[in-house]
Amino acid sequence: MAGLYIHVPFCKSKCTYCDFCSYPSEIQKAELYFACLYKELKHRAQQLKGKVIKTIYFGGGTPSFVEPKYIYGALKQIYTCFNVSKEAEITLEVNPGTIDESKLKVYKNAGINRFSIGLQSANSETLRIVNRIHNVEDFKNAVTLLKGFNLSIDVMIGLPGETQEDVINSLELATSFSSVKHISLYALKAEEGTPMFTKYLNGELLSDDEVASIYEASCKYLSQKGFNRYEVSNFCKEGFHSRHNLNYWKRGEYLGVGVGASSFLDGKRFTNTESIDEYTKCLLSNKFAEVFIEEVNLEDAKGEYAMLALRTSFGINFNEYKKEFESDFLVDFSEPIKKNRAYLDISESTIKIKDEYLYVQNSILVDFINF
Amino acid sequence: MSSTVKQNIRNFCIIAHIDHGKSTLADRLIEMTGQVSERDMEEQLLDSMDLERERGITIKLTPVRMLYKAKDGNEYIFNLIDTPGHVDFTYEVSRSLRACEGAILIVDASQGIQAQTLANVYLALDNNLEIMPVINKIDLPSADPESVAKEIEDVIGLDGSNAPKISAKTGINIEEVLERIVTDIPAPKGDENAPLKALIFDSYYDNFKGVILFVRVADGSVKEGTKIKTFMSDKVFEVVEVGTFNPELRTKPSLDAGEVGYIAASIKSISDIEVGDTLFDVENPVDAPFDGYKKAQPVVFSGIYPLDGSKFIDLKEALLKLKLNDASLTFEPDNSTALGFGFRCGFLGLLHMEIIQERLEREFGLDIITTAPSVSYIVHKTDGTVLTIENPTKLPPVVEIDYMEEPVIKANIYSPPEYVGAIMELCQEKRCVFEDMVYIDSKRVKLNYTLPLNEIVFDFFDGLKSRTRGYASFDYDISGYKRSDLVKLDILLNGDMCDALSIIVHKEKAYARGRAMAERLKDVIPRQMFEIPIQAAVGGKIIARETVKALRKDVLAKCYGGDITRKKKLLEKQKEGKKKMRKLGSVEIPSEAFMSILKIDSDN
Numbered sequence: 001m002a003g004l005y006i007h008v009p010f011c012k013s014k015c016t017y018c019d020f021c022s023y024p025s026e027i028q029k030a031e032l033y034f035a036c037l038y039k040e041l042k043h044r045a046q047q048l049k050g051k052v053i054k055t056i057y058f059g060g061g062t063p064s065f066v067e068p069k070y071i072y073g074a075l076k077q078i079y080t081c082f083n084v085s086k087e088a089e090i091t092l093e094v095n096p097g098t099i100d101e102s103k104l105k106v107y108k109n110a111g112i113n114r115f116s117i118g119l120q121s122a123n124s125e126t127l128r129i130v131n132r133i134h135n136v137e138d139f140k141n142a143v144t145l146l147k148g149f150n151l152s153i154d155v156m157i158g159l160p161g162e163t164q165e166d167v168i169n170s171l172e173l174a175t176s177f178s179s180v181k182h183i184s185l186y187a188l189k190a191e192e193g194t195p196m197f198t199k200y201l202n203g204e205l206l207s208d209d210e211v212a213s214i215y216e217a218s219c220k221y222l223s224q225k226g227f228n229r230y231e232v233s234n235f236c237k238e239g240f241h242s243r244h245n246l247n248y249w250k251r252g253e254y255l256g257v258g259v260g261a262s263s264f265l266d267g268k269r270f271t272n273t274e275s276i277d278e279y280t281k282c283l284l285s286n287k288f289a290e291v292f293i294e295e296v297n298l299e300d301a302k303g304e305y306a307m308l309a310l311r312t313s314f315g316i317n318f319n320e321y322k323k324e325f326e327s328d329f330l331v332d333f334s335e336p337i338k339k340n341r342a343y344l345d346i347s348e349s350t351i352k353i354k355d356e357y358l359y360v361q362n363s364i365l366v367d368f369i370n371f
Numbered sequence: 372m373s374s375t376v377k378q379n380i381r382n383f384c385i386i387a388h389i390d391h392g393k394s395t396l397a398d399r400l401i402e403m404t405g406q407v408s409e410r411d412m413e414e415q416l417l418d419s420m421d422l423e424r425e426r427g428i429t430i431k432l433t434p435v436r437m438l439y440k441a442k443d444g445n446e447y448i449f450n451l452i453d454t455p456g457h458v459d460f461t462y463e464v465s466r467s468l469r470a471c472e473g474a475i476l477i478v479d480a481s482q483g484i485q486a487q488t489l490a491n492v493y494l495a496l497d498n499n500l501e502i503m504p505v506i507n508k509i510d511l512p513s514a515d516p517e518s519v520a521k522e523i524e525d526v527i528g529l530d531g532s533n534a535p536k537i538s539a540k541t542g543i544n545i546e547e548v549l550e551r552i553v554t555d556i557p558a559p560k561g562d563e564n565a566p567l568k569a570l571i572f573d574s575y576y577d578n579f580k581g582v583i584l585f586v587r588v589a590d591g592s593v594k595e596g597t598k599i600k601t602f603m604s605d606k607v608f609e610v611v612e613v614g615t616f617n618p619e620l621r622t623k624p625s626l627d628a629g630e631v632g633y634i635a636a637s638i639k640s641i642s643d644i645e646v647g648d649t650l651f652d653v654e655n656p657v658d659a660p661f662d663g664y665k666k667a668q669p670v671v672f673s674g675i676y677p678l679d680g681s682k683f684i685d686l687k688e689a690l691l692k693l694k695l696n697d698a699s700l701t702f703e704p705d706n707s708t709a710l711g712f713g714f715r716c717g718f719l720g721l722l723h724m725e726i727i728q729e730r731l732e733r734e735f736g737l738d739i740i741t742t743a744p745s746v747s748y749i750v751h752k753t754d755g756t757v758l759t760i761e762n763p764t765k766l767p768p769v770v771e772i773d774y775m776e777e778p779v780i781k782a783n784i785y786s787p788p789e790y791v792g793a794i795m796e797l798c799q800e801k802r803c804v805f806e807d808m809v810y811i812d813s814k815r816v817k818l819n820y821t822l823p824l825n826e827i828v829f830d831f832f833d834g835l836k837s838r839t840r841g842y843a844s845f846d847y848d849i850s851g852y853k854r855s856d857l858v859k860l861d862i863l864l865n866g867d868m869c870d871a872l873s874i875i876v877h878k879e880k881a882y883a884r885g886r887a888m889a890e891r892l893k894d895v896i897p898r899q900m901f902e903i904p905i906q907a908a909v910g911g912k913i914i915a916r917e918t919v920k921a922l923r924k925d926v927l928a929k930c931y932g933g934d935i936t937r938k939k940k941l942l943e944k945q946k947e948g949k950k951k952m953r954k955l956g957s958v959e960i961p962s963e964a965f966m967s968i969l970k971i972d973s974d975n
Contacts, residue, residue: 003933005933187924187926208923208924208925209920209923209924211924212923212924213923215924232926232927248933248935254933256933261933262933262934262935262936263933264933264935269935269936271934271936292936294936304935304939307938307939307942308935342900343900357900358926359923359924359925359926360900360922360923360924360925360926361925361926362925362926362927362942362945363899363900363922363925364900365942366942366945366946366949369939369942369943369946
């Protein structure tokens with residue numbers, strides 16, 4: 001089994017915190033881009049021969065911004081070239097300001113069954129400040145429109161000027177709809193090169209301690225609403241985990257297609273160029289547009305496995321680890337386990353980071369990696 | 372060698388303030404006399420260590436021999452003997468001065484004479500050297516050679532009016548300097564027919580030849596087969612080879628009175644022969660050595676430990692190698708409960724310590740932890756025994772101590788008059804006793820203080836620089852020991868005493884220093900998974916407490932669409948940072964924390 005990620009690098013406008021691979025001014029390249037993307041799908045299919053696709057994820061950028069025919073076309077190509085499971089989870093990221101009934105009709109026909117909606121904040125003033133193209137009303141309309149689908153909502157901690165109350169308000173709005181089964185709660189990270197970074201340098205953003213306090217209050221609030229944390233930033237109602245993301249954390253295989261997309265197949269990690277022009281140029285001359293390839297050796301693989309699984313509330317299952325590596329986790333990692341004993345929950349069959357230390361996990365994880 | 376040839380030798384050194392162009396002028400002289408082809412000419416040839424070149428300081432002496440065809444038609448031999456320019460190495464300066472007849476004094480055409488230069492000029496005058504002033508950097512827009520010439524006259528009493536006005540950097544008037552060396556600096560005296568008497572002014576260890584001695588022959592001559600001995604050592608060595616510095620070693624049949632050169636005599640260890648000692652021929656001995664010999668004594672001590680405990684042997688080998696060329700470095704094995712096995716090292720001063728530390732890191736690639744420097748204390752115990760303590764952790768329990776003594780120095784501080792108030796204020800805080808104040812001229816004051824060496828070790832120099840905007844400089848001499856009320860200040864981290872952070876301080880300063888150290892440590896120790904109390908204690912009594920709060924957020928919050936590589940890299944970076952930390956009990960401490968406790972201005 002494997003996951004499939006499709007990158008859509010177009011947006012109506014760029015949010016002030018965004019350093020993702022997206023280009024608001026290059027929408028005119030969409031036609032060529034998708035043509036190349038379909039081509040990449042076709043040629044990559046070889047590499048996934050015999051593997052069943054269990055999850056498909058359209059990320060961006062803003063996948064809902066481009067004409068829906070491109071999404072439809074991509075899925076059609078995928079069904080043609082890959083072996084897609086009938087129960088596949090097929091997610092599309094949606095910006096509330098870019099969705100309407102006609103688009104939804106196409107998505108539905110294409111087989112999309114899960115939407116991830118970027119709310120970020122239920123405060124329209126905040127949304128305006130960070131250059132989001134939607135307001136709170138747009139969000140409510142979008143959720144109403146998408147009623148009946150499996151919905152996930154993105155909310156952010158640490159947006160400029162936002163207090164704990166603002167974040168809880170956002171969560172209250174997000175969880176007030178019965179279709180919403182999943183919440184991703186991310187802490188703002190000021191990335192170099194973004195307008196947000198200037199604010200960070202000027203000391204205008206929340207301190208780590210303040211973010212941690214809001215995070216703790218949010219976890220508590222979400223748990224009261226029946227959303228349980230299953231990964232650092234992800235919460236869901238019973239049984240509604242993001243299967244696509246779980247695959248990442250279980251160190252499962254996935255293929256990423258499009259600019260900036262990363263893949264992990266047959267023990268190799270590779271990433272495509274972030275430039276649309278370079279990407280299309282390569283594909284037009286019958287080449288892949290990889291800019292980075294890494295072969296993961298056994299020791300690194302074990303470290304990756306630990307690093308990823310320890311992000312989740314399930315932690316590491318000894319049997320699954322043994323199946324993967326034919327060795328015992330407790331033996332392979334005896335040193336870091338001993339060193340971090342106080343922060344770990346160890347049972348007969350699993351090991352995980354104690355709930356209260358999940359948000360300071362890097363200090364623990366560094367002992368588990370030896371890259 | 373006939374006396375006419377001796378007439379053609381000029382032995383000289385260059386005195387200059389840091390950055391006034393000493394190495395650049397030396398390079399130009401070497402270049403103009405054609406010793407080194409321009410292609411091989413690496414900037415600042417004399418400063419052979421990377422560290423010297425980078426910092427613009429000279430640590431090791433490197434003599435160079437040059438041949439110069441003067442306008443009078445004769446060929447002259449120039450021996451340039453370089454001098455280090457820092458107070459830690461004053462003794463080395465005095466050694467090399469005694470190998471010369473003259474000194475070129477470089478004065479910066481815009482900055483004038485600086486304090487440190489002045490101290491060395493006086494040292495040169497004490498050694499009866501002919502001083503030849505040169506005004507450098509006349510190419511700079513801010514240059515004012517006329518008033519600098521006058522200053523030379525006012526301050527030193529030398530005629531500055533016909534001093535060559537040069538630019539070593541652009542090569543202006545270098546020819547004049549060469550001519551003036553011939554005319555102004557006396558030829559060496561000495562009797563080549565008298566018994567051999569030579570001054571050893573430096574040495575280094577060569578892997579093939581053994582110890583290479585740098586000598587100035589005063590009388591007589593030395594050649595292959597001469598059996599040599601010094602006054603301070605009983606060992607006799609047979610000379611294998613003599614020669615000169617060009618600047619690489621070049622053999623020569625003999626070294627005669629007036630000459631500067633090297634001797635190789637299969638000497639195995641640098642400690643077999645002391646620099647500064649007098650060398651003579653065993654078969655034809657002289658009665659008395661040159662006066663002024665003194666053994667370089669370490670005055671500052673600190674612990675050096677490998678960051679990774681398993682690198683102890685590597686550290687030992689590195690120190691042994693450094694010691695081959697630096698007789699003033701001392702070290703002995705030491706053991707700290709906090710830091711494991713390491714060495715207690717002795718240095719000539721704080722700069723010397725920093726240099727050794729940097730060389731260990733750079734030339735030997737070692738990650739080391741250096742503990743706060745200490746001085747040596749004399750402890751009189753109640754049972755009548757007397758101990759010398761260089762390591763605070765070796766201090767006996769309070770009840771066993773009758774009283775203690777600490778080393779005292781005489782310091783000369785040179786500064787423009789407007790900073791006298793600020794200097795006096797600093798000196799008061801540092802337990803200084805005012806001795807004297809002299810106006811050198813309208814722009815410069817010399818203040819004399821006696822103060823405990825211990826105070827110099829704790830950020831005195833930084834304090835002086837910051838309060839005088841960098842204008843003041845100082846030098847010092849150890850003057851003896853003084854009874855003093857001293858206590859040991861301990862630091863507890865998470866309840867455990869950290870011996871590597873203990874220091875000895877004056878009782879009245881303990882409280883303020885303890886508080887400052889705790890505050891400082893709070894800033895340098897990163898937050899960890901649990902709360903860390905930091906306590907300062909004197910004799911078991913807690914006098915200050917700070918807390919490093921527990922870490923609350925340390926997580927890669929967003930998983931970038933499967934970009935695991937990026938995530939790995941971020942963790943890797945964090946892991947690298949962690950490797951630079953030393954674990955004390957359960958607390959991780961960055962290695963710089965041990966030194967940072969010094970960087971406390973006590974009035975902060």
